[in-house]
Amino acid sequence: MAYDLIDLSHASVGMGALWQVDVATENAGASSSYMCQQSLLPSDVTRVAPGLGGVDRGNEPPQFNARAPASSSSPLDGALPNQALAGSRAATSLPSLTPAVPALHLPLDAHSHKRAMLIRSGVEHPKGVLPHHYLTEAVSSNRRWPILSRTVRMVIVVFAISLVATLCLSFTLFSSSSSSGCMAVFNLGSLMNSYVEQTVPLTPYMKLFLVEPSADDASFVRRVIDFDHRPLDGGSSMYASDADGHAQVWTARALLYTAMEDMHTFGAHVNQSANDTIDAWLRTIQEQLVTEIEDAHDAVMGPSVLLDYHLAITVTSDVDLDELTQAMKAHSPFGRVSLLQSPPPPANATSAWVHNATLRMDDDPSVAFGQEPHRRYQGAQLLTSTVLAVWQGEAAALYVDLGADRFHGIYKALQYLDDIAKPARANPTAMMTDGPYVAARLGDMQLFDTYRADDAAAIAAAQAANVSLARKMRGWLDPILCFGDSITQYGMSPGGWVSQLAASQVRMRDISNRGIQSSNTNVYTPGSLLRMARDILPPGRSPHAVSLFWGQNDFVENTIGVPLPWYEAQMRLVIHLVRSLWPSSQVAVLTPHLRADASPETTLRVLKYRAATARAAASSPNIHLIDTWSVLMGSQWLSDTTRVTNITVTPEMTSPTYGDQLDPVILAERTPVWLKRMKEVTKDNIHFSPLGDDTLYKAVRPILES
Incomplete structure (x- = not known):
């Protein structure tokens, strides 16, 4: 043949x-x-x-x-x-x-x-x-076939399309009428590429950044466009069958997302509309991805792999959403596109948000962390809201900056995230419930890839010259790096847990404290961590040990807080990057601890972030988890629960990954006991007292010095 x-x-x-x-x-x-x-x-x-x-x-x-x-x-x-x-x-x-x-x-x-x-x-x-x-x-x-047969076939095709259109319209209208809290609109412009429009309430975090915070009805407009999901063997157009014949809903392999705040955040010219800029950006991303996919000769897919991805874009209220929708339907190569439009600004305001032009502050190493922190929080919350408002089960999320001028490495970053997300793909119900398994920024992944290549080149050159890169100058060995929020920063105070660690390493190792007050996993990006580490360590060198200590600001419910699924996804990434970049280093991850003024509800919230930290640490090999609950309150912090509740305490219940499932009766009984202990180990309900510093130092020293 x-x-x-x-x-x-x-x-x-x-x-x-x-x-x-x-x-x-x-x-x-x-x-x-x-x-x-x-x-x-x-x-x-x-x-x-x-x-x-x-x-x-x-x-x-x-x-x-x-x-x-x-x-x-x-x-x-x-x-x-x-x-x-x-x-x-x-x-x-x-x-x-x-x-x-x-x-x-x-x-x-x-x-x-x-x-x-x-x-x-x-x-x-x-x-x-x-x-x-x-x-x-x-x-x-x-x-x-003769012309007449072709005509007959065309009549049959037209009749079949009309029948399918009628069925699709009926199904969509029925689905729309049964959905609660959302307004669905069926678009007759395209039968195969129709979309559903909904209103999505703002998250409590995003509402804090509204110009008019009293606007309780403020919401995003969301449009989700699915492009012709064809089944492998018939059936509903949204389903396929696996090798065992079980029906499965099609889920995008990864979610690519971007956002804009105003006309100044994406480099638009004065006479250029936002729609034109987004369309040009989409074509740039498309061409870059196709080139990278085909350059990867070991790839298992061709350009059609773009159909496996979900693209989400948050736009401002002045963007023509109908025009942008048609452009996406005409040009987008992705299997699913979600458009999220910000609420309109109030009278006499140019934006719905308090701060403008903040999305890129975290990517500028010249901008100090203490500079306008609330702008940073708003920009990070906008990106977070983009993902959580459109998430449909994707295991990985990658932020591609709409205003960036570097788009290389998108496919490599997606492959890296895909490797991290393999456990979630194997058991998505258990691993992902409210958000992606892992989340990253393209800029951070580009930096990670550059540093990893620099390290490999330096190690190869040292091996060729038969020299060692390890620092042993007059007795000093490789340093210990401490990353985190104010709990780490204040740990360098006299008598603090980091200061005690430094004192124990005099004339052996330097201790570099990179804790930053009021930071969270949204604004303390992996790129920030990598840049600060490179300032300390030249290419090819690894730290002796690394401590990662976040969550204390992430769990609070105000502008500095981070939604739980997003916190876990970002923690999982930074742990993976540290482990991959420095495979021989000791890595310790510390869970957030209880505040001394917490209510039972707040106690449960901290326990959930504690469990998320433990799950993130468990997803990478050779990670030491330091549970601050058992460290500060003792290993028997649940031992006498049976006095009132008559509930038998098992070892599983004290595990960090189980703590967020504790019976509310236990929480109500035990919280006053825990708060009494936390008053002893903190000086302001959150930062450590001398007793707290001593207790934590004794827990981290064996790991970081080993």
């Missing part, structure tokens, strides 16, 4: 319906065809007459004329020259989105978007291969 190859070197990766590609050669034995996606094919494919009509060409592939209609609105479509696969690519003014690479294997798992399939008569490709030059089986030219 002969096969013909279609050169798709300049194919658009936009969205659309299926295309039927018929190819005729003389040596084809039977009539058959493959179905390929419009997003994976040029807008029109026709045969070139010379060399095809009745001539035995052997194994030589026929030529094709791939061209796009003149009326195409896609920024990636355009007139394409005739091309032959055997020849070099013809000159063109358009950017090359899909350079030639070897065939890429497409895993047919539940995470692969259904439009990424190469289908033959409704059956998946037997080898699960989606070649870069798409394979089509030859069709005999004498098997063409």
Whole structure:
């Protein structure tokens, strides 16, 4: 059987319906065809007459004329020259989105978007291969249907589409009427790419940054556009079947997100609309991702992997949401797009938010941490709200800055996050309930990749020169680095737990305290940690030990707080990065401790953040978890609970990962006892007293000095 190859070197990766590609050669034995996606094919494919009509060409592939209609609105479509696969690519003014690479294997798992399939008569490709030059089986030219048959077929197709449209409309309207608290609107503009519009209340954290905090009804407008999720073997368009035949909802492999606050945050020119800027940004991201995917020759997917991702964008109220929606439907290569629009500003205000232009402050190393902290908190909360308002079960989330000028490494970052998220994919119900398993910023991942490459080069050079990079100058060894919030910063005070550690290491190791007052995991980004570590350690060098101590500010319910699922996702990333960058270092993670003025409700909240910290630490190998509850209150902090409640205390109940499941009766009884002890070990209900510093130092010293 002969096969013909279609050169798709300049194919658009936009969205659309299926295309039927018929190819005729003389040596084809039977009539058959493959179905390929419009997003994976040029807008029109026709045969070139010379060399095809009745001539035995052997194994030589026929030529094709791939061209796009003149009326195409896609920024990636355009007139394409005739091309032959055997020849070099013809000159063109358009950017090359899909350079030639070897065939890429497409895993047919539940995470692969259904439009990424190469289908033959409704059956998946037997080898699960989606070649870069798409394979089509030859069709005999004498098997063409007459024009009348084509007309009949068109009538049948139109009737079928009308029937499907009616069913879809009925189902959507029924679903909309049954949803509570949301207003759903069905868009008749596109049958396959329709969207649902909803109103989403602001989080309690985001409401704190409103110009008018009394606006209790302030909310985001959310539009979710799903692009043609086709099943593998029939059934609902939102479901597929796994190898065992169990129905599974399609879930994006990762969530890419960005946000804008005002016209100054994304580099728009005075005469350039926000929609134009977002559209240009989308095309830049698309081209960058396609290039990186095809440059990764060991990748298991081709450009169609973009269909596996979910893109979310938060825009301001002055953006034309209808126009932006149509642009996304026309140009987006992603399997799902969510648009989140901020509430309109009140009268005599330019924004709904108190602060403007704050999203990039954390990425500027020249900006001190103490400079306008509330601006930092607002920008971080906006990014957090973007994810939590559109999250639909994705295991990983990656922030790609709308105003950045560096977009390299997106695919590498997604692969890295995908590796971290493997446990969540294996058991998503247990691992993810309210947010992603791991979350990162592209800028931080770029920095991590750069530092890791610098370290590898320095180590290789040292090995070639037969020298050691370990510092042993006059007895001093590699330092100990302490990262965290004010609990770590104040630990350097006279008699503090960090000061005692430094005193024990005189003429052995330096102790570098990088605790920052009022910081949380939103504003103390992994990039900040990596930059400060590089200021201390040259490439190729590792610290002897690292302590990571956050959560004390994250759990509070005010502008400085961080939602629980987001705290855990960010803690998991920073622990993984530290472990990966310094595999030989001791790494200690400390859980947040109870405040001495906490109510039973606050006590339960701290226990939840304690459990999240423990889960994040357990996701990386060789991490020492220091549970401040058992350290400060003793290992028997639940021992005498049975006096009143008659509940038997088990070892499992004292575990950090179980603490947030304690019976409310136990919390009500034991909280006064715990608060009495915390009064003894703190001086202001939160920062340690001399007794607290001594107690914590004795717990961390064996680990950090080992």
